[in-house]
Amino acid sequence: MKVDPSKPTDLSAQIAAAIRDAIVSGALIVDERLPSEAELADQFDVSRPTVREALKRLAAQSLIRTQRGATGGAFVNRLSFEDAYAQQITTSTLLLSMNAVSFDTACEARFALERACAPFAAARRSADHLASMRAEIFRQGQPGLTDEAFCASDVAFHRALVDAAGNPVLSYHLSGAVEAMQPLMNMITFTARSRGVIMALHSRIADALETHQADAAEAALSDLESYTCQLARDVMERRAQGRD
Amino acid sequence: MKVDPSKPTDLSAQIAAAIRDAIVSGALIVDERLPSEAELADQFDVSRPTVREALKRLAAQSLIRTQRGATGGAFVNRLSFEDAYAQQITTSTLLLSMNAVSFDTACEARFALERACAPFAAARRSADHLASMRAEIFRQGQPGLTDEAFCASDVAFHRALVDAAGNPVLSYHLSGAVEAMQPLMNMITFTARSRGVIMALHSRIADALETHQADAAEAALSDLESYTCQLARDVMERRAQGRD
């Protein structure tokens, strides 16, 4: 293995890319041990710190894990659904927070994807998932709940809805869409009245899934989308008035 | 800024987490310059290589970019849609390739999400998007096309369909779902007959979007899903027979 020394800098990026390619292409399989840092340094003809920087890059993407000790080293990591969820959520959250994405656009995407889960959730929802959803609705009605806690419960409700579809790949793709909305939702003040409306819509969704009515669930989700966007619009207006 | 020295190891991970939190929380804003590596080393009370490893972790996630020279340093990076796409695709691809995900499950998720785009695509599709889709259909009919090239064109067709929905957040979420299927699709041998069927379904989708018929597009997508799963099942069977 060699890297291009003509490229001006960033040897560690080149080495990371070379190892990443080996993993993606299947040349390195899960749980296989990479050569030791010293060996890699020899092979790529660079110093150990440079190799280490490359390995840290891969570790940041959960592509490898390292273990100390005699039989230690860097191992190709099986990307678990959990790790993938976490990456998905941070990437999605940052994407929304760092780019001028309108609330409506993000909301449209999120609810469109959730509606896509509805038919499967209606067909396959387990008692457990329904119980989780009901529990979150109950929590949302507790007095003294902060807006942040209300939002967190809202996210938990929707995650349960997504998981009820019984497709882990779908859950993975949706995790970012649902969780990344939380910072945006946190900008909204949820009055007792608006909480009531949302809880009623949540109940409509849970009822629809319980009775296996996909259409009703999708309709309730659409109504929830409209209402959420309306709340956000009200906040914007109030802010604009406050500034003027 | 300080990190917990009681934790046994992985100082670079702790430092990376601290800086990442500062970025996510908004304490560090886009294009803001981080302290120099030497300053960070002082602040966190670690050596410069350790700081560098932390920075490489963040660079791997496109959270920062570095620049050499007098006014250089590490800067908070605006996570572009393009970067987010790329991360999404690699993560999704690895997730599918490293875990025992059935073809049907991945396919179900992908087409469910694509159907979610159909109503928006039917309403908003531009002439450009339609032209892209037609061009890919034409390419798929070219004789002498390898299976890989056919798959690549298939992905391009579906990306155009997703982009036609005119919601960049939706496109971002879908990018992984569509592209990550390509390695799985590459295991299928596309005969002239099956290519014909797929192209006909693609045409049905394009026609439906052209005439703003969301329902017809969704139906065609469902048919395409069924057919794709059937093809995959045939491959499996033929393999199983070959082994016995």
Next chain:
DNA sequence: AGACTTTTAAATGTCTGACAAATAAAATTT
């Protein structure tokens, strides 16, 4: 012989110090 303890070797984690290369600002010269 078998179980327990100690030693040892290999690997990652971290530090120090140094030099190279890039880059923009400051100083100098034309």
Next chain:
DNA sequence: AAATTTTATTTGTCAGACATTTAAAAGTCT
């Protein structure tokens, strides 16, 4: 005033060293 040179700052890279962790090997005792 413009062009050139110098300089300072910062990242990129290297070399060598020591600390720490870990499991296997060696040794010891019952």
